[in-house]
Amino acid sequence: MSRTETGAAAPASRAEYCVVACAEAWRDAGEILASPMGTVPAVGARLAKLTFSPDLLLTDGEALLMGDTPAIGARPGSVEGWLPFRQHLTLTATGRRHVMMGASQLDRHGNQNISCIGDWARPTRQLLGVRGAPVNTLNNPTSYWVPKHSARVFVEHVDMVSGVGYDRAAAAGPSATRYHRIPGVITDLGVFDFETPDRTMRIRSLHPGIGVDQVTAATGFALSVPDDVPLTREPTEAELRLIREVIDPKGLREREVPA
Amino acid sequence: MTADDVVGRLESGMTVGIGGWGSRRKPMALVRALLRSDITDLTVVSYGGPDVGLLAAAGRIRKLVTAFGTLDSVPLEPHFTAARQRGAFEMVELDEAMMMWGLTAGAQRLPFMPVRAGLGSDLMEVNPALRTVTSPYEDGEKLVAAPALRLDAALVHLNRCDAQGNGQYLGPDPYFDDLFCEAADQSYVSCERIVETADLLKEHGPQTLLVKRLFVDGVVETPNGAHFTSCVPDHDRDESFQRAYVRAARDPEAWPAFVARFLSGDEAAYQAAVTAFHQEEEA
Numbered sequence: 001m002s003r004t005e006t007g008a009a010a011p012a013s014r015a016e017y018c019v020v021a022c023a024e025a026w027r028d029a030g031e032i033l034a035s036p037m038g039t040v041p042a043v044g045a046r047l048a049k050l051t052f053s054p055d056l057l058l059t060d061g062e063a064l065l066m067g068d069t070p071a072i073g074a075r076p077g078s079v080e081g082w083l084p085f086r087q088h089l090t091l092t093a094t095g096r097r098h099v100m101m102g103a104s105q106l107d108r109h110g111n112q113n114i115s116c117i118g119d120w121a122r123p124t125r126q127l128l129g130v131r132g133a134p135v136n137t138l139n140n141p142t143s144y145w146v147p148k149h150s151a152r153v154f155v156e157h158v159d160m161v162s163g164v165g166y167d168r169a170a171a172a173g174p175s176a177t178r179y180h181r182i183p184g185v186i187t188d189l190g191v192f193d194f195e196t197p198d199r200t201m202r203i204r205s206l207h208p209g210i211g212v213d214q215v216t217a218a219t220g221f222a223l224s225v226p227d228d229v230p231l232t233r234e235p236t237e238a239e240l241r242l243i244r245e246v247i248d249p250k251g252l253r254e255r256e257v258p259a
Numbered sequence: 260m261t262a263d264d265v266v267g268r269l270e271s272g273m274t275v276g277i278g279g280w281g282s283r284r285k286p287m288a289l290v291r292a293l294l295r296s297d298i299t300d301l302t303v304v305s306y307g308g309p310d311v312g313l314l315a316a317a318g319r320i321r322k323l324v325t326a327f328g329t330l331d332s333v334p335l336e337p338h339f340t341a342a343r344q345r346g347a348f349e350m351v352e353l354d355e356a357m358m359m360w361g362l363t364a365g366a367q368r369l370p371f372m373p374v375r376a377g378l379g380s381d382l383m384e385v386n387p388a389l390r391t392v393t394s395p396y397e398d399g400e401k402l403v404a405a406p407a408l409r410l411d412a413a414l415v416h417l418n419r420c421d422a423q424g425n426g427q428y429l430g431p432d433p434y435f436d437d438l439f440c441e442a443a444d445q446s447y448v449s450c451e452r453i454v455e456t457a458d459l460l461k462e463h464g465p466q467t468l469l470v471k472r473l474f475v476d477g478v479v480e481t482p483n484g485a486h487f488t489s490c491v492p493d494h495d496r497d498e499s500f501q502r503a504y505v506r507a508a509r510d511p512e513a514w515p516a517f518v519a520r521f522l523s524g525d526e527a528a529y530q531a532a533v534t535a536f537h538q539e540e541e542a
Contacts, residue, residue, distance in 0.1 A: 062432065063431035064431060085434060085435070086359060086433070090356075123343055125340070126343035126344055128329060129326050129329075130353075132355040169379045171379065175401050178400075
Protein backbone atom coordinates (compact mmCIF):
# COMPACT_ATOMS: atom_id res chain seq x y z
CA MET A 1 0.00 0.00 0.00
CA SER A 2 1.28 3.43 -0.83
CA ARG A 3 1.80 5.22 2.48
CA THR A 4 2.71 8.70 3.40
CA GLU A 5 5.54 9.35 5.82
CA THR A 6 3.15 9.27 8.74
CA GLY A 7 2.20 5.70 7.88
CA ALA A 8 -1.36 6.46 6.83
CA ALA A 9 -2.65 5.32 3.46
CA ALA A 10 -2.71 7.99 0.75
CA PRO A 11 -6.19 9.47 0.65
CA ALA A 12 -8.64 8.02 -1.83
CA SER A 13 -8.62 9.61 -5.28
CA ARG A 14 -11.78 10.57 -7.14
CA ALA A 15 -11.35 7.47 -9.30
CA GLU A 16 -11.22 5.34 -6.17
CA TYR A 17 -14.46 6.79 -4.84
CA CYS A 18 -15.96 5.94 -8.25
CA VAL A 19 -14.61 2.39 -8.00
CA VAL A 20 -16.18 1.88 -4.59
CA ALA A 21 -19.47 3.40 -5.78
CA CYS A 22 -19.49 1.01 -8.74
CA ALA A 23 -18.66 -1.93 -6.48
CA GLU A 24 -21.66 -1.03 -4.27
CA ALA A 25 -23.93 -1.58 -7.29
CA TRP A 26 -23.21 -5.31 -6.98
CA ARG A 27 -23.60 -5.56 -3.17
CA ASP A 28 -25.99 -8.33 -2.18
CA ALA A 29 -26.38 -9.27 -5.84
CA GLY A 30 -25.85 -12.96 -5.10
CA GLU A 31 -24.80 -15.50 -7.69
CA ILE A 32 -25.15 -13.52 -10.90
CA LEU A 33 -22.97 -12.34 -13.76
CA ALA A 34 -21.53 -8.87 -13.27
CA SER A 35 -20.99 -7.24 -16.66
CA PRO A 36 -18.97 -4.06 -16.20
CA MET A 37 -18.21 -1.90 -19.23
CA GLY A 38 -15.37 0.55 -18.77
CA THR A 39 -12.30 0.43 -16.56
CA VAL A 40 -13.71 1.86 -13.33
CA PRO A 41 -16.76 -0.47 -13.34
CA ALA A 42 -14.42 -3.40 -14.08
CA VAL A 43 -12.26 -2.49 -11.08
CA GLY A 44 -15.43 -2.02 -9.03
CA ALA A 45 -16.88 -5.42 -9.95
CA ARG A 46 -13.61 -7.12 -9.02
CA LEU A 47 -13.51 -5.22 -5.75
CA ALA A 48 -17.06 -6.34 -4.98
CA LYS A 49 -16.13 -9.94 -5.70
CA LEU A 50 -13.02 -9.80 -3.52
CA THR A 51 -14.95 -8.25 -0.62
CA PHE A 52 -18.70 -8.24 -0.04
CA SER A 53 -20.04 -10.10 -3.10
CA PRO A 54 -17.87 -13.20 -3.44
CA ASP A 55 -20.50 -15.11 -5.40
CA LEU A 56 -20.34 -12.84 -8.46
CA LEU A 57 -19.38 -14.29 -11.83
CA LEU A 58 -16.98 -12.29 -14.00
CA THR A 59 -15.87 -12.74 -17.59
CA ASP A 60 -12.44 -12.13 -19.08
CA GLY A 61 -14.06 -9.70 -21.54
CA GLU A 62 -14.24 -12.49 -24.11
CA ALA A 63 -15.89 -15.88 -23.71
CA LEU A 64 -14.49 -17.16 -20.42
CA LEU A 65 -15.78 -16.96 -16.85
CA MET A 66 -12.81 -16.31 -14.61
CA GLY A 67 -12.17 -18.67 -11.74
CA ASP A 68 -10.11 -16.08 -9.91
CA THR A 69 -9.95 -12.29 -9.82
CA PRO A 70 -6.85 -11.17 -11.70
CA ALA A 71 -5.62 -7.63 -12.14
CA ILE A 72 -7.17 -5.58 -14.95
CA GLY A 73 -5.53 -6.63 -18.21
CA ALA A 74 -4.06 -9.85 -16.79
CA ARG A 75 -5.21 -13.29 -17.85
CA PRO A 76 -7.23 -15.31 -15.36
CA GLY A 77 -5.25 -17.96 -13.52
CA SER A 78 -8.20 -20.30 -13.67
CA VAL A 79 -11.40 -20.54 -15.67
CA GLU A 80 -14.72 -21.66 -14.20
CA GLY A 81 -16.95 -21.51 -17.23
CA TRP A 82 -17.61 -20.67 -20.85
CA LEU A 83 -19.81 -17.81 -21.94
CA PRO A 84 -19.60 -17.09 -25.67
CA PHE A 85 -21.68 -14.24 -27.08
CA ARG A 86 -24.78 -16.30 -27.79
CA GLN A 87 -24.83 -17.72 -24.27
CA HIS A 88 -24.25 -14.25 -22.90
CA LEU A 89 -27.29 -12.97 -24.80
CA THR A 90 -29.46 -15.85 -23.63
CA LEU A 91 -28.18 -15.48 -20.07
CA THR A 92 -29.35 -11.87 -20.18
CA ALA A 93 -32.88 -13.07 -20.80
CA THR A 94 -32.67 -15.29 -17.70
CA GLY A 95 -32.15 -12.15 -15.63
CA ARG A 96 -29.15 -13.55 -13.77
CA ARG A 97 -26.96 -10.62 -14.65
CA HIS A 98 -26.40 -7.00 -13.63
CA VAL A 99 -24.77 -4.96 -16.36
CA MET A 100 -23.18 -1.55 -15.97
CA MET A 101 -23.18 0.14 -19.37
CA GLY A 102 -21.88 3.42 -20.69
CA ALA A 103 -24.15 6.16 -21.96
CA SER A 104 -23.52 8.80 -24.59
CA GLN A 105 -26.79 10.42 -23.51
CA LEU A 106 -29.04 9.75 -20.52
CA ASP A 107 -32.27 11.49 -19.57
CA ARG A 108 -34.01 12.04 -16.24
CA HIS A 109 -36.13 8.89 -16.69
CA GLY A 110 -33.07 6.73 -17.37
CA ASN A 111 -33.43 6.45 -21.12
CA GLN A 112 -29.96 5.87 -22.54
CA ASN A 113 -28.52 6.45 -26.00
CA ILE A 114 -25.40 4.86 -27.48
CA SER A 115 -26.69 4.73 -31.05
CA CYS A 116 -26.35 8.13 -32.69
CA ILE A 117 -26.55 11.87 -32.18
CA GLY A 118 -29.07 13.84 -34.20
CA ASP A 119 -31.78 12.50 -36.45
CA TRP A 120 -31.53 8.71 -36.63
CA ALA A 121 -32.25 8.68 -40.38
CA ARG A 122 -29.22 10.86 -41.03
CA PRO A 123 -27.25 11.25 -37.81
CA THR A 124 -24.89 14.14 -37.30
CA ARG A 125 -22.73 11.68 -35.38
CA GLN A 126 -23.09 7.94 -35.65
CA LEU A 127 -22.05 6.15 -32.47
CA LEU A 128 -21.87 2.43 -31.76
CA GLY A 129 -25.44 1.43 -32.48
CA VAL A 130 -27.89 0.17 -29.85
CA ARG A 131 -25.83 -3.00 -29.26
CA GLY A 132 -27.52 -4.99 -26.45
CA ALA A 133 -29.04 -2.03 -24.63
CA PRO A 134 -32.66 -2.91 -25.50
CA VAL A 135 -32.33 -6.54 -24.37
CA ASN A 136 -30.32 -5.60 -21.30
CA THR A 137 -32.71 -3.02 -19.94
CA LEU A 138 -35.81 -5.18 -20.32
CA ASN A 139 -34.32 -8.32 -18.85
CA ASN A 140 -31.81 -7.64 -16.10
CA PRO A 141 -30.78 -4.82 -13.81
CA THR A 142 -28.91 -2.21 -15.84
CA SER A 143 -26.83 0.51 -14.22
CA TYR A 144 -24.85 3.20 -15.99
CA TRP A 145 -21.33 4.55 -15.67
CA VAL A 146 -20.52 8.03 -16.98
CA PRO A 147 -16.88 8.98 -16.40
CA LYS A 148 -17.39 12.65 -17.31
CA HIS A 149 -20.62 14.07 -15.96
CA SER A 150 -21.78 16.86 -18.28
CA ALA A 151 -24.87 18.48 -19.71
CA ARG A 152 -23.94 16.90 -23.06
CA VAL A 153 -24.54 13.47 -21.55
CA PHE A 154 -27.38 14.27 -19.15
CA VAL A 155 -29.93 15.72 -21.54
CA GLU A 156 -33.63 16.49 -21.46
CA HIS A 157 -34.32 14.06 -24.31
CA VAL A 158 -31.99 11.45 -25.74
CA ASP A 159 -31.81 11.29 -29.54
CA MET A 160 -32.33 7.51 -29.81
CA VAL A 161 -33.67 5.46 -26.91
CA SER A 162 -31.33 2.47 -26.84
CA GLY A 163 -31.56 1.50 -23.17
CA VAL A 164 -35.12 1.87 -21.89
CA GLY A 165 -35.91 4.28 -19.04
CA TYR A 166 -38.72 4.11 -16.50
CA ASP A 167 -41.24 6.25 -18.41
CA ARG A 168 -40.76 4.43 -21.68
CA ALA A 169 -40.96 1.02 -20.03
CA ALA A 170 -44.19 2.02 -18.26
CA ALA A 171 -45.69 3.28 -21.52
CA ALA A 172 -44.78 0.03 -23.27
CA GLY A 173 -46.71 -2.01 -20.71
CA PRO A 174 -46.29 -4.92 -18.30
CA SER A 175 -44.04 -7.00 -20.58
CA ALA A 176 -41.60 -4.13 -20.59
CA THR A 177 -41.75 -3.30 -16.88
CA ARG A 178 -41.77 -6.91 -15.67
CA TYR A 179 -38.00 -7.26 -15.31
CA HIS A 180 -36.98 -3.64 -15.94
CA ARG A 181 -34.81 -2.00 -13.28
CA ILE A 182 -32.19 0.73 -13.32
CA PRO A 183 -30.56 0.51 -9.91
CA GLY A 184 -28.23 3.45 -10.37
CA VAL A 185 -26.08 5.82 -12.32
CA ILE A 186 -22.50 6.43 -11.22
CA THR A 187 -20.46 9.35 -12.50
CA ASP A 188 -17.25 11.14 -11.63
CA LEU A 189 -19.35 13.51 -9.52
CA GLY A 190 -21.68 11.23 -7.63
CA VAL A 191 -24.16 8.41 -7.41
CA PHE A 192 -27.73 8.75 -8.65
CA ASP A 193 -30.85 6.62 -8.55
CA PHE A 194 -34.50 6.74 -9.55
CA GLU A 195 -36.03 6.28 -6.09
CA THR A 196 -38.55 9.10 -6.47
CA PRO A 197 -42.34 8.78 -6.78
CA ASP A 198 -42.16 9.58 -10.49
CA ARG A 199 -39.04 7.51 -11.05
CA THR A 200 -36.77 10.34 -12.13
CA MET A 201 -33.09 10.77 -11.45
CA ARG A 202 -32.08 12.04 -8.05
CA ILE A 203 -28.84 12.50 -6.22
CA ARG A 204 -28.09 9.56 -3.95
CA SER A 205 -24.65 10.71 -2.87
CA LEU A 206 -21.91 13.05 -4.02
CA HIS A 207 -18.24 12.26 -4.00
CA PRO A 208 -16.26 14.31 -1.47
CA GLY A 209 -15.47 17.80 -2.72
CA ILE A 210 -18.40 17.91 -5.13
CA GLY A 211 -21.19 20.43 -4.52
CA VAL A 212 -24.84 20.18 -5.48
CA ASP A 213 -24.51 23.33 -7.62
CA GLN A 214 -21.68 21.80 -9.58
CA VAL A 215 -23.78 18.71 -10.34
CA THR A 216 -26.95 20.57 -11.26
CA ALA A 217 -24.91 22.84 -13.56
CA ALA A 218 -23.48 19.78 -15.29
CA THR A 219 -26.90 18.20 -15.74
CA GLY A 220 -29.18 19.23 -18.58
CA PHE A 221 -32.41 18.52 -16.68
CA ALA A 222 -33.82 19.16 -13.23
CA LEU A 223 -32.36 16.62 -10.81
CA SER A 224 -34.17 15.60 -7.66
CA VAL A 225 -32.09 16.84 -4.77
CA PRO A 226 -32.83 15.39 -1.32
CA ASP A 227 -32.76 17.69 1.69
CA ASP A 228 -29.67 15.99 2.97
CA VAL A 229 -27.18 14.92 0.34
CA PRO A 230 -24.87 12.27 1.77
CA LEU A 231 -21.27 11.77 0.75
CA THR A 232 -20.26 8.69 -1.19
CA ARG A 233 -18.80 6.37 1.38
CA GLU A 234 -15.08 6.24 2.07
CA PRO A 235 -13.15 3.25 0.78
CA THR A 236 -11.76 1.19 3.64
CA GLU A 237 -8.01 0.73 3.97
CA ALA A 238 -8.41 -2.88 2.89
CA GLU A 239 -10.37 -1.81 -0.19
CA LEU A 240 -7.77 0.77 -1.17
CA ARG A 241 -5.08 -1.85 -0.84
CA LEU A 242 -7.01 -4.25 -3.07
CA ILE A 243 -7.64 -1.55 -5.68
CA ARG A 244 -4.07 -0.26 -5.71
CA GLU A 245 -2.08 -3.44 -5.31
CA VAL A 246 -4.22 -6.29 -6.53
CA ILE A 247 -6.86 -5.17 -9.03
CA ASP A 248 -5.42 -2.12 -10.75
CA PRO A 249 -1.71 -1.80 -9.94
CA LYS A 250 -1.10 0.09 -13.19
CA GLY A 251 -3.54 2.82 -12.15
CA LEU A 252 -5.71 2.59 -15.26
CA ARG A 253 -8.65 3.93 -13.22
CA GLU A 254 -6.89 7.29 -12.90
CA ARG A 255 -6.83 7.62 -16.69
CA GLU A 256 -10.59 7.18 -16.89
CA VAL A 257 -11.21 9.62 -14.03
CA PRO A 258 -8.28 12.04 -13.71
CA ALA A 259 -7.77 13.54 -10.27
CA MET B 260 -12.99 -23.11 -54.52
CA THR B 261 -11.29 -19.76 -54.59
CA ALA B 262 -12.62 -16.59 -53.03
CA ASP B 263 -13.33 -15.31 -56.54
CA ASP B 264 -15.30 -18.51 -57.29
CA VAL B 265 -17.48 -17.76 -54.25
CA VAL B 266 -18.14 -14.25 -55.42
CA GLY B 267 -18.96 -15.68 -58.84
CA ARG B 268 -21.93 -17.41 -57.22
CA LEU B 269 -23.26 -14.16 -55.77
CA GLU B 270 -25.31 -11.50 -57.50
CA SER B 271 -26.08 -7.86 -57.04
CA GLY B 272 -29.14 -7.25 -54.91
CA MET B 273 -28.65 -10.33 -52.72
CA THR B 274 -29.06 -10.48 -48.96
CA VAL B 275 -25.67 -11.59 -47.63
CA GLY B 276 -24.95 -12.54 -44.02
CA ILE B 277 -21.39 -12.13 -42.80
CA GLY B 278 -20.18 -14.09 -39.76
CA GLY B 279 -17.78 -13.08 -37.02
CA TRP B 280 -18.36 -10.27 -34.56
CA GLY B 281 -16.99 -6.71 -34.69
CA SER B 282 -13.34 -7.05 -35.59
CA ARG B 283 -13.21 -10.77 -34.84
CA ARG B 284 -12.99 -13.71 -37.27
CA LYS B 285 -14.50 -11.86 -40.20
CA PRO B 286 -14.26 -13.56 -43.62
CA MET B 287 -12.14 -10.68 -44.87
CA ALA B 288 -10.61 -12.52 -47.86
CA LEU B 289 -14.16 -13.14 -49.13
CA VAL B 290 -15.05 -9.50 -48.46
CA ARG B 291 -11.96 -8.40 -50.38
CA ALA B 292 -13.02 -10.66 -53.26
CA LEU B 293 -16.44 -9.00 -53.16
CA LEU B 294 -14.70 -5.63 -53.38
CA ARG B 295 -12.83 -6.80 -56.51
CA SER B 296 -16.12 -7.77 -58.16
CA ASP B 297 -18.78 -5.45 -59.47
CA ILE B 298 -21.45 -6.87 -57.14
CA THR B 299 -23.41 -4.11 -55.48
CA ASP B 300 -26.84 -3.20 -54.09
CA LEU B 301 -26.38 -5.70 -51.25
CA THR B 302 -28.44 -6.14 -48.14
CA VAL B 303 -25.79 -6.99 -45.55
CA VAL B 304 -26.65 -8.72 -42.27
CA SER B 305 -23.72 -8.57 -39.88
CA TYR B 306 -22.55 -7.94 -36.35
CA GLY B 307 -20.66 -5.14 -37.96
CA GLY B 308 -16.93 -4.68 -38.15
CA PRO B 309 -14.52 -3.79 -40.97
CA ASP B 310 -16.52 -6.04 -43.31
CA VAL B 311 -19.32 -3.51 -43.13
CA GLY B 312 -16.87 -0.60 -43.20
CA LEU B 313 -15.10 -1.71 -46.37
CA LEU B 314 -18.28 -2.61 -48.24
CA ALA B 315 -19.88 0.70 -47.19
CA ALA B 316 -16.83 2.70 -48.26
CA ALA B 317 -16.98 1.01 -51.67
CA GLY B 318 -20.67 1.81 -52.00
CA ARG B 319 -21.79 -1.82 -52.19
CA ILE B 320 -24.43 -1.73 -49.45
CA ARG B 321 -28.02 -0.74 -50.19
CA LYS B 322 -29.33 -1.85 -46.82
CA LEU B 323 -27.52 -2.76 -43.61
CA VAL B 324 -29.03 -4.92 -40.88
CA THR B 325 -26.95 -4.64 -37.72
CA ALA B 326 -26.80 -3.83 -34.00
CA PHE B 327 -23.47 -1.98 -34.15
CA GLY B 328 -20.35 -1.15 -36.11
CA THR B 329 -17.13 -1.48 -34.16
CA LEU B 330 -13.48 -2.50 -34.39
CA ASP B 331 -13.47 -3.59 -30.71
CA SER B 332 -10.10 -2.12 -29.73
CA VAL B 333 -11.15 0.98 -31.67
CA PRO B 334 -14.73 1.62 -30.56
CA LEU B 335 -16.18 3.11 -33.74
CA GLU B 336 -15.84 1.69 -37.27
CA PRO B 337 -14.85 4.83 -39.19
CA HIS B 338 -16.33 3.94 -42.59
CA PHE B 339 -19.56 2.76 -40.95
CA THR B 340 -19.98 6.03 -39.06
CA ALA B 341 -19.10 8.13 -42.11
CA ALA B 342 -21.48 6.18 -44.33
CA ARG B 343 -24.31 6.61 -41.83
CA GLN B 344 -23.60 10.32 -41.55
CA ARG B 345 -23.82 10.79 -45.29
CA GLY B 346 -26.91 8.58 -45.55
CA ALA B 347 -25.10 6.11 -47.79
CA PHE B 348 -27.43 3.17 -47.12
CA GLU B 349 -30.72 2.21 -45.60
CA MET B 350 -30.30 0.97 -42.03
CA VAL B 351 -32.23 -1.65 -40.14
CA GLU B 352 -30.96 -1.22 -36.59
CA LEU B 353 -31.71 -4.19 -34.33
CA ASP B 354 -30.71 -5.23 -30.85
CA GLU B 355 -27.94 -7.87 -30.64
CA ALA B 356 -30.29 -10.50 -29.22
CA MET B 357 -33.10 -9.58 -31.59
CA MET B 358 -30.70 -10.21 -34.44
CA MET B 359 -29.74 -13.59 -33.00
CA TRP B 360 -33.39 -14.60 -32.72
CA GLY B 361 -34.08 -13.27 -36.22
CA LEU B 362 -31.33 -15.49 -37.61
CA THR B 363 -32.68 -18.37 -35.52
CA ALA B 364 -36.13 -17.87 -37.00
CA GLY B 365 -34.58 -17.67 -40.46
CA ALA B 366 -32.74 -20.93 -39.88
CA GLN B 367 -35.79 -22.71 -38.46
CA ARG B 368 -38.16 -21.59 -41.20
CA LEU B 369 -40.25 -19.58 -38.78
CA PRO B 370 -41.59 -16.10 -39.54
CA PHE B 371 -40.42 -14.62 -36.22
CA MET B 372 -39.30 -15.36 -32.69
CA PRO B 373 -40.86 -13.63 -29.66
CA VAL B 374 -38.45 -11.42 -27.71
CA ARG B 375 -38.78 -8.88 -24.96
CA ALA B 376 -35.98 -6.74 -26.39
CA GLY B 377 -37.17 -3.71 -28.27
CA LEU B 378 -40.25 -2.83 -26.23
CA GLY B 379 -40.01 0.75 -25.04
CA SER B 380 -36.93 1.49 -27.12
CA ASP B 381 -36.73 3.60 -30.27
CA LEU B 382 -36.05 0.45 -32.26
CA MET B 383 -39.81 0.24 -32.60
CA GLU B 384 -39.87 3.79 -34.04
CA VAL B 385 -36.97 3.53 -36.47
CA ASN B 386 -38.12 0.11 -37.72
CA PRO B 387 -41.76 0.76 -38.53
CA ALA B 388 -42.03 -2.78 -39.90
CA LEU B 389 -41.43 -4.30 -36.45
CA ARG B 390 -44.57 -5.86 -35.01
CA THR B 391 -45.59 -7.11 -31.60
CA VAL B 392 -47.32 -10.40 -30.81
CA THR B 393 -49.56 -11.30 -27.91
CA SER B 394 -48.92 -14.56 -26.12
CA PRO B 395 -51.82 -16.97 -26.70
CA TYR B 396 -51.32 -18.38 -23.18
CA GLU B 397 -52.69 -17.15 -19.87
CA ASP B 398 -49.95 -14.57 -19.34
CA GLY B 399 -51.15 -12.67 -22.41
CA GLU B 400 -47.81 -10.92 -22.64
CA LYS B 401 -47.21 -8.53 -25.49
CA LEU B 402 -43.78 -9.16 -26.98
CA VAL B 403 -41.80 -8.14 -30.02
CA ALA B 404 -41.90 -10.46 -33.03
CA ALA B 405 -38.27 -10.44 -34.12
CA PRO B 406 -38.65 -10.97 -37.86
CA ALA B 407 -36.85 -13.88 -39.50
CA LEU B 408 -33.57 -12.94 -41.14
CA ARG B 409 -33.34 -15.23 -44.12
CA LEU B 410 -30.20 -14.90 -46.22
CA ASP B 411 -29.47 -15.57 -49.87
CA ALA B 412 -25.88 -16.29 -48.90
CA ALA B 413 -23.69 -16.51 -45.83
CA LEU B 414 -19.94 -15.90 -45.68
CA VAL B 415 -17.98 -17.07 -42.63
CA HIS B 416 -14.35 -17.71 -41.74
CA LEU B 417 -13.22 -20.61 -39.54
CA ASN B 418 -9.94 -22.07 -38.36
CA ARG B 419 -10.16 -25.47 -40.08
CA CYS B 420 -12.40 -27.17 -42.58
CA ASP B 421 -12.43 -30.38 -44.51
CA ALA B 422 -13.00 -30.28 -48.25
CA GLN B 423 -16.66 -31.28 -47.76
CA GLY B 424 -17.43 -28.20 -45.71
CA ASN B 425 -17.29 -29.47 -42.13
CA GLY B 426 -16.00 -26.41 -40.33
CA GLN B 427 -14.09 -26.20 -37.06
CA TYR B 428 -13.48 -23.22 -34.80
CA LEU B 429 -10.56 -23.31 -32.38
CA GLY B 430 -10.99 -19.96 -30.65
CA PRO B 431 -13.05 -19.24 -27.54
CA ASP B 432 -16.23 -18.13 -29.29
CA PRO B 433 -18.24 -19.60 -32.18
CA TYR B 434 -19.92 -16.22 -32.62
CA PHE B 435 -22.99 -16.96 -34.75
CA ASP B 436 -21.33 -18.52 -37.77
CA ASP B 437 -23.30 -21.77 -37.79
CA LEU B 438 -26.51 -19.80 -37.43
CA PHE B 439 -25.61 -17.60 -40.42
CA CYS B 440 -24.97 -20.74 -42.48
CA GLU B 441 -28.24 -22.37 -41.41
CA ALA B 442 -30.22 -19.21 -42.19
CA ALA B 443 -28.83 -18.98 -45.72
CA ASP B 444 -29.76 -20.58 -49.04
CA GLN B 445 -26.06 -20.90 -49.84
CA SER B 446 -23.12 -20.72 -47.47
CA TYR B 447 -19.42 -20.33 -48.11
CA VAL B 448 -16.75 -21.02 -45.53
CA SER B 449 -13.22 -19.73 -45.83
CA CYS B 450 -10.69 -21.19 -43.45
CA GLU B 451 -7.08 -20.91 -42.37
CA ARG B 452 -6.36 -24.46 -43.48
CA ILE B 453 -8.22 -27.28 -45.20
CA VAL B 454 -7.44 -30.61 -43.52
CA GLU B 455 -8.41 -34.23 -44.02
CA THR B 456 -11.70 -35.13 -42.34
CA ALA B 457 -9.86 -37.73 -40.27
CA ASP B 458 -7.55 -35.02 -38.93
CA LEU B 459 -10.27 -32.68 -37.64
CA LEU B 460 -10.43 -34.36 -34.24
CA LYS B 461 -6.76 -35.25 -33.89
CA GLU B 462 -6.16 -32.48 -31.39
CA HIS B 463 -9.62 -31.14 -30.54
CA GLY B 464 -12.95 -32.34 -29.21
CA PRO B 465 -16.07 -32.82 -31.36
CA GLN B 466 -17.65 -29.67 -29.92
CA THR B 467 -15.22 -27.62 -32.02
CA LEU B 468 -17.01 -28.85 -35.17
CA LEU B 469 -19.27 -25.86 -35.60
CA VAL B 470 -20.52 -25.93 -39.18
CA LYS B 471 -21.92 -29.04 -40.84
CA ARG B 472 -21.35 -29.77 -44.52
CA LEU B 473 -25.08 -29.99 -45.24
CA PHE B 474 -25.21 -26.24 -44.67
CA VAL B 475 -22.10 -25.45 -46.73
CA ASP B 476 -21.88 -24.95 -50.48
CA GLY B 477 -18.22 -24.17 -50.83
CA VAL B 478 -14.94 -24.11 -48.94
CA VAL B 479 -12.00 -21.82 -49.59
CA GLU B 480 -8.56 -22.12 -48.05
CA THR B 481 -7.46 -18.56 -47.26
CA PRO B 482 -4.51 -18.50 -44.82
CA ASN B 483 -4.64 -15.25 -42.82
CA GLY B 484 -7.98 -14.72 -44.56
CA ALA B 485 -9.54 -13.01 -41.54
CA HIS B 486 -6.79 -10.38 -41.50
CA PHE B 487 -6.79 -7.78 -39.98
CA THR B 488 -9.49 -9.11 -37.65
CA SER B 489 -8.63 -11.76 -35.07
CA CYS B 490 -8.73 -15.48 -35.77
CA VAL B 491 -7.37 -16.98 -32.60
CA PRO B 492 -5.51 -19.22 -31.99
CA ASP B 493 -4.15 -18.93 -35.55
CA HIS B 494 -3.56 -15.21 -35.20
CA ASP B 495 -4.57 -12.24 -33.08
CA ARG B 496 -6.06 -9.07 -34.45
CA ASP B 497 -3.40 -7.07 -36.32
CA GLU B 498 -3.68 -3.98 -34.13
CA SER B 499 -1.03 -1.89 -35.88
CA PHE B 500 -2.57 -2.58 -39.26
CA GLN B 501 -6.03 -1.86 -37.88
CA ARG B 502 -4.75 1.49 -36.60
CA ALA B 503 -3.36 2.25 -40.07
CA TYR B 504 -6.75 1.32 -41.54
CA VAL B 505 -8.51 3.65 -39.10
CA ARG B 506 -6.14 6.53 -39.83
CA ALA B 507 -6.69 6.15 -43.57
CA ALA B 508 -10.44 5.63 -43.25
CA ARG B 509 -10.82 8.81 -41.21
CA ASP B 510 -9.01 10.86 -43.84
CA PRO B 511 -10.71 11.05 -47.24
CA GLU B 512 -7.44 12.18 -48.79
CA ALA B 513 -5.48 9.25 -47.39
CA TRP B 514 -8.05 6.56 -48.18
CA PRO B 515 -7.36 6.25 -51.94
CA ALA B 516 -3.69 5.59 -51.19
CA PHE B 517 -4.68 2.85 -48.74
CA VAL B 518 -6.93 1.30 -51.37
CA ALA B 519 -4.20 1.53 -53.99
CA ARG B 520 -1.65 -0.07 -51.70
CA PHE B 521 -3.73 -2.84 -50.15
CA LEU B 522 -6.96 -3.39 -52.04
CA SER B 523 -6.18 -2.95 -55.70
CA GLY B 524 -4.71 -6.41 -56.30
CA ASP B 525 -5.71 -9.98 -55.53
CA GLU B 526 -5.53 -11.71 -52.13
CA ALA B 527 -1.88 -12.70 -52.63
CA ALA B 528 -1.05 -9.07 -53.38
CA TYR B 529 -2.93 -8.00 -50.24
CA GLN B 530 -1.03 -10.43 -48.03
CA ALA B 531 2.27 -9.36 -49.60
CA ALA B 532 1.42 -5.71 -49.01
CA VAL B 533 0.62 -6.50 -45.36
CA THR B 534 3.98 -8.25 -44.95
CA ALA B 535 5.71 -5.23 -46.50
CA PHE B 536 3.73 -2.93 -44.16
CA HIS B 537 5.10 -4.76 -41.13
CA GLN B 538 8.65 -4.83 -42.49
CA GLU B 539 8.46 -1.06 -42.87
CA GLU B 540 7.09 -0.71 -39.36
CA GLU B 541 9.96 -2.70 -37.91
CA ALA B 542 12.59 -0.87 -39.94
